[in-house]
Amino acid sequence: MIIVCITGASGAILGIRLIKELLQRNKKVTCIVSQSAWQVIQYELHTDAKTIIDILKSQNLQNNLLQNLKEYSPDDFFAPVASGSFPFDASVIIPASMKTVAAIAHGYADNLIHRVCDIALKEKRTLIVVPRETPMSSIHLHNLYTVALNGASVVMPLPAFYNFPKTIDDVINFIVGRVLDLLHIEHNLYKRWDNEDNNR
Numbered sequence: 001m002i003i004v005c006i007t008g009a010s011g012a013i014l015g016i017r018l019i020k021e022l023l024q025r026n027k028k029v030t031c032i033v034s035q036s037a038w039q040v041i042q043y044e045l046h047t048d049a050k051t052i053i054d055i056l057k058s059q060n061l062q063n064n065l066l067q068n069l070k071e072y073s074p075d076d077f078f079a080p081v082a083s084g085s086f087p088f089d090a091s092v093i094i095p096a097s098m099k100t101v102a103a104i105a106h107g108y109a110d111n112l113i114h115r116v117c118d119i120a121l122k123e124k125r126t127l128i129v130v131p132r133e134t135p136m137s138s139i140h141l142h143n144l145y146t147v148a149l150n151g152a153s154v155v156m157p158l159p160a161f162y163n164f165p166k167t168i169d170d171v172i173n174f175i176v177g178r179v180l181d182l183l184h185i186e187h188n189l190y191k192r193w194d195n196e197d198n199n200r
């Protein structure tokens with residue numbers, strides 16, 4: 001089971017796309033969306049949906065795949081994933097706000113998302129953080145450095161221009177594809193670097 005957390009940074013579409021790609025590969029997903037993330041989702045995706053299940057239904061994801069998705073409130077410390085004794089394979093914070101990065105870096109487990117990250121680090125499980133802010137202050141960079149030093153992977157949501165992205169979808173596919181790479185999940189969301197490929 002993979003935990004996907006969406007926080008209130010710009011780029012909620014990245015987290016929603018990751019959840020969809022995981023479900024389409026028959027993975028079990030637990031998702032947690034912060035209160036600020038819902039404000040960003042409603043603004044950036046022009047939706048008044050209040051659950052990720054509703055968003056994915058509107059994108060025509062099959063019902064049988066949605067059965068593998070569990071959604072918890074960020075206030076729900078009684079959720080199974082709030083305990084280190086509950087196993088999960090990996091956790092991804094995408095996008096990660098600077099507030100949430102600060103909380104992870106300092107072990108300040110004020111909501112279920114922070115708690116999941118705390119558990120991932122203390123239990124030495126996979127934690128992938130996709131931070132979104134620009135420019136970054138030295139405080140942001142220091143917090144990201146702390147998170148990386150403690151075992152998390154930091155994936156900046158940046159396009160690779162050697163892939164010649166033409167649409168926003170190309171950029172999203174590349175970033176989500178790089179996260180799937182770290183999760184060791186096969187995909188063909190982007191074309192891998194091959195300088196000797198004459199068909200490029």
Ligand SMILES: Cc1cc2nc3c(=O)[nH]c(=O)nc-3n(C[C@H](O)[C@H](O)[C@H](O)COP(=O)(O)O)c2cc1C
Nearest residue numbers: 007008009010034036037040097098099100132133
């Ligand atoms: C439209 C919108 C875009 C935002 N984009 C970012 C962003 O890219 N990075 C960031 O760190 N905060 C951003 N914020 C601010 C966060 O939502 C805010 O700091 C919030 O407290 C984060 O809480 P959370 O980490 O619990 O979701 C944005 C807010 C809004 C309304």
